Amino acid sequence: MSVSDDERRELRALAERLAREAGAIALDGRRAAGSSFGGDTKSTSTDLVTEFDRAAEAHIVGELRRIRPDDAIVGEEGTDDTGTSGFAWHVDPIDGTTNYVYDHQAWSCSVAVAHGDEMIAGAVAVPPVDELFSAHLGGGATRNGVAIEASDRSDVALALVGTGFAYAADVRRVQAGIVAELIGDVRDIRRLGSAAYDLCMVACGRLDVYYERHLNSWDAAAGELIAREAGAITSDSVGGRARPDDTVAAAPQVHAAFLAVLQRAIDASPGTS
CATH class of the missing domain: 3.40.190.80 (D-Maltodextrin-Binding Protein; domain 2)
Incomplete structure (x- = not known):
């Protein structure tokens, strides 16, 4: 089954909303935490995870289960839901958790959806600088709603x-x-x-x-x-x-x-x- 352009646009809009909302949860948590902030570790002693990684992912997963209950969801913080629709969401609630913990600005919230083995829509919110990047297959890419393009560097x-x-x-x-x-x-x-x-x-x-x-x-x-x-x-x-x-x-x-x-x-x- 092919996915229409209208559906790809709708999925892009949903990814944008979820990335923004989860990013806001993480940003509010980081601001409230101040300088006394830390986290747990995962794969190694330098691989950090915080309560706000988990809270942001929980928000995205909760919304997807409510709106699109038949879709699969794969999240960095442990979500692994199988689905029956052919759609699969890939969720990183805080990409750059070390930056987040150290209060550097380069962290983001990433939400994308694939149909079969093809990625068809996605969004990346960067809350500290209030940027939202998004795209859908065949629909171009934007930053805060304005079209963007790669550089023309030739050397x-x-x-x-x-x-x-x-x-x-x-x-x-x-x-x-x-x-x-x-x-x-x-x-x-x-x-x-x-x-x-x-x-x-x-x-x-x-x-x-x-x-x-x-x-x-x-x-x-x-x-x-x-x-x-x-x-x-x-x-x-x-x-x-x-x-x-x-x-x-x-x-x-x-x-x-x-x-x-x-x-x-x-x-x-x-x-x-």
């Missing part, structure tokens, strides 16, 4: 590149080795700490490229669609389809060149052979 040596690092220390060391090899071939590297926001940065031209491995579906689902609908080319690191565990989003004129320099960096980096 990879002048490309500003974003990336991120995993929580496991041994994986981060390998990733840092790739950055060390790559940094001489591009303008510079940025590491903001929220994959969803990074992908939206590519969508609006604030980054020319973003790449990362070891993400989860909820990290990249909305942002990858938003970047693609803004005209960026998305792929894995060898030019295949983008996947959460291997995602590249780049301005169209530097995508191929960036894949080439990235592969050289991977090949030259210790621990990646």
Whole structure:
């Protein structure tokens, strides 16, 4: 069963609303907490989760169960509901929890929906700076309702590149080795700490490229669609389809060149052979 453009628009509007509402819950909680704020840990001692991650996800899940009870839901904080409709929601209530705990602005709330294996609508709210990015398949991408597009950068040596690092220390060391090899071939590297926001940065031209491995579906689902609908080319690191565990989003004129320099960096980096 195909999904009509009208339904994709409706799902986009729902994703926008849920991302904004959950983002507001998280922002209010962070402001109320002040400087005495912390969280629990998950996969490693540096992988943080807070009560507001859980509260924001609970709000999204509650609304989806009420409005679309037959849809599947996959959330970072443990929600794993199977569905029968063919639609699946991917929810990251606070993408960039470390930034959130430290009161840095680069954290976001990401909500996306897929039909089958195709992402069809998504939104990323960035509450500290009052930005809302969204897209639906075939409908373009916006920031606060205004159309956005990826940069027209054509020289990879002048490309500003974003990336991120995993929580496991041994994986981060390998990733840092790739950055060390790559940094001489591009303008510079940025590491903001929220994959969803990074992908939206590519969508609006604030980054020319973003790449990362070891993400989860909820990290990249909305942002990858938003970047693609803004005209960026998305792929894995060898030019295949983008996947959460291997995602590249780049301005169209530097995508191929960036894949080439990235592969050289991977090949030259210790621990990646």
